[in-house]
Amino acid sequence: xxxxxxxxxxxxxxxxxxxxxCNHSTISGNEYVYWYRQIHSQxxxxxxxxxxxxxxxxxxxxxxxEDRKSSTLILPHATLRDxxxxxxIVRLNAGGTSYGKLTFGQGTILTVHP
Amino acid sequence: xxxVSQSPRYKVAKRGxxxxxxxxxxxxxxxxxxxxxxxxxxxxxxxxFQNEAQLDKSGLPSDRFFAERPEGSVSTLKIQRTQxxxxxxxxxxxxxxxxxxxxxxxGNGTRLTVT
Numbered sequence: 001x002x003x004x005x006x007x008x009x010x011x012x013x014x015x016x017x018x019x020x021x022c023n024h025s026t027i028s029g030n031e032y033v034y035w036y037r038q039i040h041s042q043x044x045x046x047x048x049x050x051x052x053x054x055x056x057x058x059x060x061x062x063x064x065x066e067d068r069k070s071s072t073l074i075l076p077h078a079t080l081r082d083x084x085x086x087x088x089i090v091r092l093n094a095g096g097t098s099y100g101k102l103t104f105g106q107g108t109i110l111t112v113h114p
Numbered sequence: 115x116x117x118v119s120q121s122p123r124y125k126v127a128k129r130g131x132x133x134x135x136x137x138x139x140x141x142x143x144x145x146x147x148x149x150x151x152x153x154x155x156x157x158x159x160x161x162x163f164q165n166e167a168q169l170d171k172s173g174l175p176s177d178r179f180f181a182e183r184p185e186g187s188v189s190t191l192k193i194q195r196t197q198x199x200x201x202x203x204x205x206x207x208x209x210x211x212x213x214x215x216x217x218x219x220x221g222n223g224t225r226l227t228v229t
Contacts, residue, residue, distance in 0.1 A: 032214045043118075043205050043220030044157065087156060091214045099170055100214040101147060102207075104156030 004088045009109040012082075018075040020108055022088030025069040032091045033064060034102065035073045037084040037110075044087065044104075047073065078112045085109050116140075118221035120206050126227045127196045135191045135224045139208030146189050147218060148181055149205040157205055163189060164212055196228045 005023040012018040024033065032051050036044040048055055048062045050071075055062045061074040075082055087107040091100060119138040127133050139146050144165055149157035150173075160179070162170040165186035174181070178197075183189040193200055203225050207218040 034217070041222070043207075043222045046217040046219060049217060085156075099145070099162050099164070099212060100209075100216075101159050101162060101170070102157075102218060103159065104149075106156055 004090055004105055006086075006088050006105065006108045008106070009111070012075075012078045012110060012112050014080060014112055014114050015077055018073075018078040018082065018110060018112070020073040020075075020086050020088075020110065021070065022072070023070045024088070024090045027068050027090050030092070033062065033068075033071050034089045034091050035060070035062065036087045036089065036102075036104075037082075038087070038107070039081075039084045047086075049091070078110075080112050080114065083110060083112045118206055118208055118219055120204075120221035120224050122224060123222070124225050124227075126229060129197060129228055130195050132192065132194045133196055133226065135193075135204050135226070137189045137191070137206030137208075137221060139187065139189070139206070140210070140219060141187075143208035143210050143219075144186075145209040145212055145216075145218075146183060147207045147209075148189070148191050149207065149220075150175075151203040151205055151223070153202075160191070160204075193226075196226075198228050201226055201228045 034049040035047040038044045050062045064071045085107040146163040148160040151157040159173040163183040178194045180192045203223040205223040207220040209216045
């Protein structure tokens with residue numbers, strides 16, 4: 001699976017947009033970009049995923065560059081409850097032996113301040 | 115229930131004891147994954163089931179780890195003769211299809227502490 005690079009930590013003021021970057025320069029055409037977050041003492045929570053096009057749901061927006069080598073997760077109005085570790089994951093499409101498993105890195109620790 | 119349920123939430127075992135961790139996936143979900151998460155690290159893949167078939171167990175750290183899903187729903191992760199290095203959070207995740215289009219939904223894990 002392609003490797004991702006994320007900043008170790010980021011800060012954001014409550015009510016402002018949080019923009020979390022991710023580099024995945026070795027991504028291949030059949031790999032999805034997934035974002036999860038993990039709040040302390042909970043399991044990872046699915047946020048959003050995309051292949052080529054930008055995506056938006058009730059939680060966030062995902063902007064993928066045209067060359068697909070990087071992406072940005074946008075939380076439009078961050079709240080204190082958005083403080084968590086955010087994982088950007090490139091997920092190989094099933095086929096072969098990966099079965100679409102997720103390979104987690106270290107993620108970005110996002111701290112939202114009052 | 116609406117989500118993936120794991121039990122117990124916390125487990126303390128003495129070194130050398132056997133433990134069994136249970137996962138109730140979302141009803142009807144075909145795919146089931148087990149992950150291990152050490153303190154301060156991201157989750158690491160252990161094993162994968164498609165219905166009752168264990169198709170990938172490449173992440174199991176030793177032959178003391180065993181997982182089963184006999185009827186294609188509930189799964190149990192068993193660790194024999196626990197060691198201190200087995201202390202971690204064990205996460206279960208399920209998905210309604212195979213492949214990468216369907217997200218994995220995780221439970222809140224079982225925190226295992228081996229003393």
